[in-house]
Amino acid sequence: MRALLVALLLMAWVGPALADPPFDPKDPAMVRYQAGIKRSGYTFAEPETRAMQDDDFMNPAMLWVEKGEKLWSTAEGGTAKSCASCHGKAEDSMKGVGAHYPKFDKGAGKVINLEQRINICRVQAMAAPEWKYESEPLLAMTTYVKMQSRGVPVAVAIDGPAAPWFDAGQRFYFERRGLNDVACSHCHVDNWGRHIRTELLSQGMSNGFPSYRLKWQKLGSLHRRLAGCNEEIRAEPYPLGSFEYVALELYLAWRAQGLLVETPSVRK
Amino acid sequence: MPTPKVKFNETPAKGEIVEVKTMIDHDMESGQRKDAAGKVIARKIINTFTVTLNGKPLFSADLAPAISANPAVNFFFTATEGGTLDFTWIDDDGSRYGLSRAITVT
Amino acid sequence: MTTLPLGRRAVMIGLSAGAAALALAPGSARASKAEADELITRLAGAKPHEGKVKLKLPEIAENGNTVPFTVSVDHPMVEGNYVTAIHVVAHDNPAPQVASFHFTPTGKAEVYSRLRLARTQEVRAVAVLSDGTAWEARKEVKVTVGGCGG
Numbered sequence: 001m002r003a004l005l006v007a008l009l010l011m012a013w014v015g016p017a018l019a020d021p022p023f024d025p026k027d028p029a030m031v032r033y034q035a036g037i038k039r040s041g042y043t044f045a046e047p048e049t050r051a052m053q054d055d056d057f058m059n060p061a062m063l064w065v066e067k068g069e070k071l072w073s074t075a076e077g078g079t080a081k082s083c084a085s086c087h088g089k090a091e092d093s094m095k096g097v098g099a100h101y102p103k104f105d106k107g108a109g110k111v112i113n114l115e116q117r118i119n120i121c122r123v124q125a126m127a128a129p130e131w132k133y134e135s136e137p138l139l140a141m142t143t144y145v146k147m148q149s150r151g152v153p154v155a156v157a158i159d160g161p162a163a164p165w166f167d168a169g170q171r172f173y174f175e176r177r178g179l180n181d182v183a184c185s186h187c188h189v190d191n192w193g194r195h196i197r198t199e200l201l202s203q204g205m206s207n208g209f210p211s212y213r214l215k216w217q218k219l220g221s222l223h224r225r226l227a228g229c230n231e232e233i234r235a236e237p238y239p240l241g242s243f244e245y246v247a248l249e250l251y252l253a254w255r256a257q258g259l260l261v262e263t264p265s266v267r268k
Numbered sequence: 269m270p271t272p273k274v275k276f277n278e279t280p281a282k283g284e285i286v287e288v289k290t291m292i293d294h295d296m297e298s299g300q301r302k303d304a305a306g307k308v309i310a311r312k313i314i315n316t317f318t319v320t321l322n323g324k325p326l327f328s329a330d331l332a333p334a335i336s337a338n339p340a341v342n343f344f345f346t347a348t349e350g351g352t353l354d355f356t357w358i359d360d361d362g363s364r365y366g367l368s369r370a371i372t373v374t
Numbered sequence: 375m376t377t378l379p380l381g382r383r384a385v386m387i388g389l390s391a392g393a394a395a396l397a398l399a400p401g402s403a404r405a406s407k408a409e410a411d412e413l414i415t416r417l418a419g420a421k422p423h424e425g426k427v428k429l430k431l432p433e434i435a436e437n438g439n440t441v442p443f444t445v446s447v448d449h450p451m452v453e454g455n456y457v458t459a460i461h462v463v464a465h466d467n468p469a470p471q472v473a474s475f476h477f478t479p480t481g482k483a484e485v486y487s488r489l490r491l492a493r494t495q496e497v498r499a500v501a502v503l504s505d506g507t508a509w510e511a512r513k514e515v516k517v518t519v520g521g522c523g524g
Binding site (some may be wrong): 285325336 | 464472478488491
């Protein structure tokens with residue numbers, strides 16, 4: 001037991017010397033993953049992880065994109081319509097759309113994210129049942145739609161009717177929580193680029209979600225990651241799709257503004 | 269249902285070394301995990317991957333639970349004859365997932 | 375920066391420290407180095423020499439659940455003289471065998487896949503040639519217990 005603790009401490013101490021993946025901000029290949037001092041999670045990832053993302057065939061997240069593409073043309077529900085019935089080709093109609101979510105939706109009377117927008121379409125336009133949060137079809141469709149914004153800079157509205165969500169999200173981000181009594185900002189604002197034991201901290205940018213995480217061995221949503229983050233600091237996670245996480249998602253999108261949408265990314 | 273996919277140059281020149289990339293969506297349940305009740309989740313993986321060219325064995329792999337989910341396997345072959353490449357992934361439960369691709373050697 | 379307490383979670387080196395559902399099954403067999411040697415000799419049909427084989431693995435696995443690897447062998451792939459198989463072994467996993475790849479005399483002796491590593495350990499790749507000899511490469515991969523997110 002003692003040897004194990006010593007080994008862990010040693011690993012944490014030598015961590016910085018071994019752990020940091022190569023990153024040169026002036027490297028032309030890295031330019032598209034930065035915006036000023038903002039850095040996409042890609043720049044904190046090891047070369048092997050980046051290689052998995054760079055190749056569209058090798059990127060496991062594409063398995064969900066392919067499913068999403070099939071679902072796009074699948075008629076469903078009382079109206080026997082598919083997404084394509086109204087939206088035609090996703091490459092055209094959805095280009096740039098995902099980059100502006102979350103956004104205030106007049107019909108819903110609140111700020112919603114892309115997952116929720118997809119479900120509104122299903123219920124209202126297709127008379128089809130909602131897809132459960134984190135279900136395979138919702139993950140597939142969200143990733144397929146968001147991918148049509150790949151390469152588009154993240155840009156969200158935080159004023160007007162969206163303002164209360166932005167304020168709530170910002171408050172959440174700087175609020176201490178959980179047994180560990182830390183806020184998102186302690187890691188992702190104060191200590192990005194440093195290590196928590198052996199883990200290299202990123203800026204917590206959301207521009208690549210939904211993301212294939214090596215840990216999950218699966219594609220997952222931003223809210224799943226937020227719930228995981230909360231659990232890791234020993235805080236009670238909020239439900240996926242909750243007001244708190246949608247507000248936080250809006251704040252995070254604002255933080256990531258200028259970075260290019262990277263969906264579907266590969267992260268640890 | 270698992271949907272496999274493959275990618276390779278389907279019109280190579282004779283003698284060209286062709287790289288074949290393959291992937292299948294599968295959890296590769298290792299049999300090491302336990303559910304919330306403490307019960308072991310049964311192992312269920314793709315245990316075999318075989319490739320034939322015109323019915324003759326070209327390449328195969330025996331996979332163990334240590335292979336990550338959504339297994340990707342890339343290998344190489346030399347283009348000599350055209351015909352059909354048949355890819356088969358075999359699950360612990362006996363299910364077989366297959367793909368066929370034509371190859372034309374110029 | 376506030377120091378986070380070293381909880382029990384920190385010492386649980388498993389496939390994933392986060393999810394409560396994930397734990398090693400009781401009695402999970404981990405091979406000793408001697409058992410790994412025996413397994414490899416049995417798989418290869420011969421005791422391997424060091425050489426000819428290149429095993430590409432990261433020094434530090436971003437996450438032990440998904441570690442990309444490439445094995446390549448500097449050897450012809452022609453009828454009568456080729457690499458017949460490559461076996462990959464991770465002796466400190468619950469089960470040491472990772473995969474066995476079987477070749478025919480074509481292309482090149484190179485294969486890519488992704489493996490799971492339960493803890494920091496030496497991964498071994500053994501190539502068996504058509505002349506019955508075996509060659510191997512070893513690479514240590516560090517699998518860290520993340521502070522957060524890992």
